[in-house]
Amino acid sequence: MDPSGFELLQTAVLLLDESERIVQANSAAEELLGVSRRILIGHPVDVYLGSLTSVLKTPLSGQPWAWLVEIPVHQAARFEDQQQALAGQAAQRETLRNLAHEIRNPLTGLRVAAQLLDMELPRGDLRDYTRVIIEEADRLANLVARLVSPQHQAIEPQCFNVHEICERALALVELEFGRRLTLVRDYDTSVPDIVADRDGLLQALLNVVRNGAQALTETADLDSPVLQLRTRIVHQPVLLHTPHRMGLMITVADNGPGVPAALQDKLFHPLVTGRAQGTGLGLNLAQACLQLHGGVLEFDSRPGRTEFRLLLPLETV
Numbered sequence: 009m010d011p012s013g014f015e016l017l018q019t020a021v022l023l024l025d026e027s028e029r030i031v032q033a034n035s036a037a038e039e040l041l042g043v044s045r046r047i048l049i050g051h052p053v054d055v056y057l058g059s060l061t062s063v064l065k066t067p068l069s070g071q072p073w074a075w076l077v078e079i080p081v082h083q084a085a086r087f088e089d090q091q092q093a094l095a096g097q098a099a100q101r102e103t104l105r106n107l108a109h110e111i112r113n114p115l116t117g118l119r120v121a122a123q124l125l126d127m128e129l130p131r132g133d134l135r136d137y138t139r140v141i142i143e144e145a146d147r148l149a150n151l152v153a154r155l156v157s158p159q160h161q162a163i164e165p166q167c168f169n170v171h172e173i174c175e176r177a178l179a180l181v182e183l184e185f186g187r188r189l190t191l192v193r194d195y196d197t198s199v200p201d202i203v204a205d206r207d208g209l210l211q212a213l214l215n216v217v218r219n220g221a222q223a224l225t226e227t228a229d230l231d232s233p234v235l236q237l238r239t240r241i242v243h244q245p246v247l248l249h250t251p252h253r254m255g256l257m258i259t260v261a262d263n264g265p266g267v268p269a270a271l272q273d274k275l276f277h278p279l280v281t282g283r284a285q286g287t288g289l290g291l292n293l294a295q296a297c298l299q300l301h302g303g304v305l306e307f308d309s310r311p312g313r314t315e316f317r318l319l320l321p322l323e324t325v
């Protein structure tokens with residue numbers, strides 16, 4: 009392995025020795041940690057990483073270094089910023105959930121009244137109006153149901169193989185998008201079964217996978233759209249400030265246009281959407297579900313290469 013190649017990466021990379029002291033750091037790492045290489049080298053890595061929510065640590069064998077540490081670009085914000093962002097998202101979710109509750113009852117009333125009126129109306133052309141009311145009420149009810157969803161589904165942890173939900177999500181995408189894109193599987197079959205809320209995680213994965221498929225199929229003139237699903241074990245990840253011995257990473261990658269730059273900073277906020285028909289809840293709900301499991305949802309995106317990563321703890325230290 010030639011560490012000079014790391015200079016080209018946007019991802020911050022550190023190489024550590026057996027005692028987890030920094031031996032090499034690329035420019036992205038210097039920039040991200042706000043410390044020059046000269047100072048970083050020789051220091052224990054923990055001093056610098058304790059404040060980040062997600063760090064990937066891979067053991068190296070047959071190399072002069074013991075560990076390779078990667079810090080995704082968007083994890084660059086300092087601990088305080090991330091805490092604030094998470095707290096802000098939780099507060100927004102709470103406000104929206106309360107609002108959704110307020111909307112739910114009158115909406116049901118409106119729909120029932122429109123149905124009764126529909127039955128009483130003598131003329132078919134008048135019933136077109138009541139049907140519009142009913143259809144739009146149903147659309148709103150769907151939105152409301154999604155807004156109130158996470159806290160209202162009782163979480164039932166089950167033991168299952170993660171590839172089951174990967175296959176399920178891909179099957180659903182295949183049904184919806186058919187042959188308009190190529191689906192690629194890159195599974196690590198040694199990933200152990202996980203104990204988690206199966207339906208919740210399937211929904212979270214599906215939200216991410218559907219976004220990828222939508223980005224690929226809604227873009228005109230895209231040559232060979234490919235959606236890839238990858239599973240890997242990650243060693244010693246730090247997730248939501250908690251170190252774990254092992255973690256699971258599900259990566260959903262696409263070669264579509266990328267997340268619009270204007271959305272990137274607030275992508276996980278509720279109601280943030282770049283699509284005309286989008287509600288902007290998919291990623292917010294997926295993030296909430298992962299956090300409930302002690303994990304995180306993160307992404308890197310540029311035109312031609314977008315990656316969403318679902319990271320979950322497998323074992324706590």
Ligand SMILES: Nc1ncnc2c1ncn2[C@@H]1O[C@H](COP(=O)(O)OP(=O)(O)OP(=O)(O)O)[C@@H](O)[C@H]1O
Pocket residue numbers: 215219220221223262264265266267268271275280281282283285286287288289290291292314
């Ligand atoms: N793989 C991707 N490539 C490009 N843009 C993406 C990708 N994934 C998400 N986005 C952008 O992020 C926005 C927010 O996604 P999110 O899933 O939260 O909401 P949505 O898809 O708009 O609506 P819905 O609530 O129906 O999922 C999308 O509208 C899209 O603009």
Ligand SMILES: [Mg+2]
Pocket residue numbers: 215218219286289290291
């Ligand atoms: Mg979506």
